[in-house]
Each structure stands twice: as structure tokens, then as C-alpha cells.
Amino acid sequence: MDILLNILADKKINEKITISGSKSESNRLLILQKLFPEITIENLSDSDDSVHMQHALSTKEELVDIGHAGTAMRFLTSYFAVNDGRETVLTGSHRMQNRPIEILVNALRDLGAEITYEDKEGYPPIRIKGKKITKDKVQINGNVSSQYISSLLLIASKLENGLEIELIGKITSVPYINMTLSLLTQLGIENTFEGNLIKVHPKKNIAKQIVVVESDWSSASYFYSIAASLAIGSTIQLSAYKRESLQGDSCLAEIYQHFGVTTTFGDHFITLKKEKECNKEVLEIDLKNAPDIAQTIAVTCFSESIACNLTGLHTLKIKETDRLVALEDELTKLGANISVTNESLQLEKSTEIKENIAIKTYNDHRMAMAFAPLALKVPLKILDAEVVTKSYQKFWDDMQQIGIQIKEVKR
Ligand SMILES: O=C(O)C1=C[C@@H](OP(=O)(O)O)[C@@H](O)[C@H](O)C1
Numbered sequence: 001m002d003i004l005l006n007i008l009a010d011k012k013i014n015e016k017i018t019i020s021g022s023k024s025e026s027n028r029l030l031i032l033q034k035l036f037p038e039i040t041i042e043n044l045s046d047s048d049d050s051v052h053m054q055h056a057l058s059t060k061e062e063l064v065d066i067g068h069a070g071t072a073m074r075f076l077t078s079y080f081a082v083n084d085g086r087e088t089v090l091t092g093s094h095r096m097q098n099r100p101i102e103i104l105v106n107a108l109r110d111l112g113a114e115i116t117y118e119d120k121e122g123y124p125p126i127r128i129k130g131k132k133i134t135k136d137k138v139q140i141n142g143n144v145s146s147q148y149i150s151s152l153l154l155i156a157s158k159l160e161n162g163l164e165i166e167l168i169g170k171i172t173s174v175p176y177i178n179m180t181l182s183l184l185t186q187l188g189i190e191n192t193f194e195g196n197l198i199k200v201h202p203k204k205n206i207a208k209q210i211v212v213v214e215s216d217w218s219s220a221s222y223f224y225s226i227a228a229s230l231a232i233g234s235t236i237q238l239s240a241y242k243r244e245s246l247q248g249d250s251c252l253a254e255i256y257q258h259f260g261v262t263t264t265f266g267d268h269f270i271t272l273k274k275e276k277e278c279n280k281e282v283l284e285i286d287l288k289n290a291p292d293i294a295q296t297i298a299v300t301c302f303s304e305s306i307a308c309n310l311t312g313l314h315t316l317k318i319k320e321t322d323r324l325v326a327l328e329d330e331l332t333k334l335g336a337n338i339s340v341t342n343e344s345l346q347l348e349k350s351t352e353i354k355e356n357i358a359i360k361t362y363n364d365h366r367m368a369m370a371f372a373p374l375a376l377k378v379p380l381k382i383l384d385a386e387v388v389t390k391s392y393q394k395f396w397d398d399m400q401q402i403g404i405q406i407k408e409v410k411r
């Protein structure tokens with residue numbers, strides 16, 4: 001489905017939107033719930049990635065296909081590796097078969113797991129022969145994806161002696177590791193993270209409990225981007241959010257002050273308010289702790305004619321698409337002066353935004369969602385707009401609620 005987005009007629013708005021649970025928290029809790037049935041989850045994400053995770057955890061089939069879901073691919077690799085007696089072939093979309101998994105597979109093999117590659121060495125699909133694992137110490141490289149580390153942490157307490165993980169090199173996306181550890185703590189599973197050493201103690205059972213998932217902060221980023229372009233005084237209320245978030249992307253509240261957007265925390269909601277004009281100084285940010293909001297920020301800067309220098313983006317190359325190249329290509333079509341390296345993006349102050357450009361989305365939900373707020377400036381087309389469901393089912397409905405006009409068009 002390709003859609004045409006049209007300029008918002010009246011840019012002063014006051015809207016309330018409810019966003020589904022965090023997909024990162026949900027996919028961790030789904031694994032943990034399978035290991036500890038004492039858990040009841042509330043406000044679970046309705047994203048495709050969480051649906052894939054639920055299906056994978058309930059099927060008895062040997063072949064498990066998780067589509068585009070990175071967290072499902074990585075978290076399930078450890079889960080099936082310790083599922084004694086079960087044999088599983090874990091695969092995913094064409095792109096998933098080109099997203100690396102070797103670092104995690106090697107760590108699991110070092111622990112005694114039996115995993116082989118079905119096709120290309122280092123990439124899914126993988127065949128996993130579930131075994132009882134008794135080793136309790138492993139080393140893993142921390143600079144490629146934090147999901148490998150979270151994957152080990154999620155199963156760690158069910159190993160006979162728990163697990164000690166030594167992280168090698170620089171560590172990327174650290175808030176996601178902390179999210180995993182915080183959830184373990186919340187469940188009553190002891191753990192420590194000191195220097196480059198993480199320890200998780202073994203745990204057989206936990207107390208019966210309800211865990212409420214906070215709504216998804218990465219999804220909130222698109223409303224921050226919209227708020228930046230709204231008339232002063234406009235507000236958007238988003239629920240259900242809290243001040244003490246487990247999600248690193250909650251740093252949005254601070255970052256978007258640069259765009260004149262303030263955040264107030266209410267009882268389970270946040271209110272974004274376009275308080276003042278954007279600060280036109282160059283925006284310099286290291287996003288190694290929040291890679292998923294890089295596309296949103298780059299597009300807001302372009303939209304608001306603010307130069308930016310975004311660094312810490314090395315993981316963007318192995319996400320749903322090579323997001324650095326995708327951003328460079330699509331923003332250039334719109335008239336941007338942009339250059340990227342393997343880990344950074346530099347954008348000059350924009351002087352024009354071309355109208356009616358067709359934005360390619362490359363099977364990446366965040367390409368579609370990050371560019372949508374540009375409809376507040378110019379009419380534009382989003383190709384394969386349905387990609388958004390990977391993380392955000394009702395994204396286009398919510399855009400319509402905000403006032404963006406949407407029309408399905410033929411290519
Ligand atoms: O653990 C998680 O839930 C995630 C970790 C991050 O991946 P990397 O650690 O690969 O950067 C992030 O980009 C992804 O969307 C979700």
C-alpha cells in the first residue's frame with residue numbers, strides 16, 4: 001500500500017493518543033513468562049514483532065519463522081538452545097537472513113550449546129538442538145548488538161549455576177541491557193553489572209505477579225517530531241508513560257527541548273507541548289544509547305532546517321535495512337545536503353523541501369514513521385506504508401487523528 005500524506009490544514013492541535021506497550025519490554029517478558037509462568041503481562045505490545053514472538057513460543061513445529069523481528073531472532077536463539085530435547089530451525093525474512101548472529105551463536109557454543117548454520121555461516125537460518133547447559137561463564141563482544149547480551153541474560157537464571165558474562169570491547173545500546181537486568185530485578189532475580197562483568201543468580205521459581213509494560217517510547221518519537229513542527233501552544237498527550245522508564249529512548253524528552261518541545265509527566269501520561277521556536281544551533285548528539293530514534297531526529301532536523309551531526313550510529317547498518325544509506329538516499333531526494341559514514345550522519349541546514357517525493361521504506365517501519373511528520377510541511381508519498389506494523393499497528397490511524405490527511409494511491 002502506497003499512501004499520499006497531505007499538509008495539515010490547521011497546525012494548532014490538542015490531541016490525546018494511546019500507544020501500545022513497548023516491544024522491547026514485551027519481547028523480554030514473553031520469554032520470561034515462558035520460563036516463569038508466575039508472570040501475568042499487562043499492556044503487552046500488539047506489534048508484529050511481539051506477535052511473532054508469541055507464535056514462536058507456542059508452536060510445536062520445528063521451523064520457526066520470526067519475520068523481521070530482531071529481538072525475537074536473538075532472544076529465541078538462547079531460549080531454544082537451552083530447551084532440552086527440542087530441535088528447532090530458527091529463521092526469518094530475507095533481511096533477517098542477512099543480520100549477523102555469529103557473536104551470540106559462538107557465545108552459546110562456548111557454553112556447550114549445539115547450533116549449526118543452515119545456509120550462510122554467521123547468519124540465520126540456524127538449527128538449534130536444545131540441551132541442558134551447565135557451564136556458567138562466557139565472554140561476548142559488546143559492540144555489535146546488545147540483543148545478544150540480553151538474550152543470554154534472559155535465560156541465565158534458569159541455568160543450574162546462573163551465568164557470569166564478561167563483556168569485551170565497547171558496549172553499545174547499554175540501556176537495553178539495563179532494561180533486561182531491571183526486569184530481572186523486578187521479578188526477584190538477583191543480578192549485578194559492574195565494569196564489564198554481569199552476573200545473574202540462578203532462580204527456580206518467582207512470586208506470582210503482574211507486570212505492566214510501559215508504552216513504547218520509540219513510537220512516541222514520531223509525535224515529538226510532529227510537535228516540533230506544530231504551532232506554538234499545541235499539545236499532544238500520550239499514554240501510558242512514566243518518569244522512571246526502563247526504555248533508553250525516553251531521552252527524547254531532553255533531546256526535543258532543542259526543538260522547543262517540552263514534556264510534562266502526568267499520572268500515566270506525558271504531555272508534549274510546542275512551547276517555543278526551535279533552537280537553530282547545530283544539534284550534536286551521540287546516539288549509541290538510543291539508535292532507534294536516529295531516523296526520527298534526522299528527519300526533524302531536516303524539516304526544521306537545523307543542521308545536525310549524529311554519531312554513535314554504527315548499529316544502524318545492520319538493522320531492518322542499512323538505515324544510514326536509506327536516510328541519505330531519501331533525504332537527498334527531498335533536497336537535503338547530507339553525508340554519512342559507517343557510524344555517523346551530517347546534515348546541513350535545509351534550504352528547501354521538495355514536494356510530492358515518494359519515500360522508499362526498505363521494509364523498515366522506522367523509515368515510514370520517521371518521514372511521516374514531514375507531511376506538516378509538504379505533501380509526500382510513503383511507499384509500502386504498511387511496514388509500520390512491525391512496531392506500531394495503528395500508526396496511520398493515529399496520524400489521521402493528529403490531522404494528517406491520508407489517501408491510498410496507485411504506483
Ligand atoms: O534489546 C532490544 O529490545 C533492542 C535493542 C537495540 O538493538 P541493538 O542492541 O542491536 O542496537 C534496538 O535497536 C532494538 O530495536 C531493540
Ligand SMILES: C=C(OP(=O)(O)O)C(=O)O
Pocket residue numbers: 068069070071072292319320366391
Ligand atoms: C532495530 C529494531 O528492531 P529489531 O532489531 O528488534 O528488529 C527497531 O525496532 O528499530
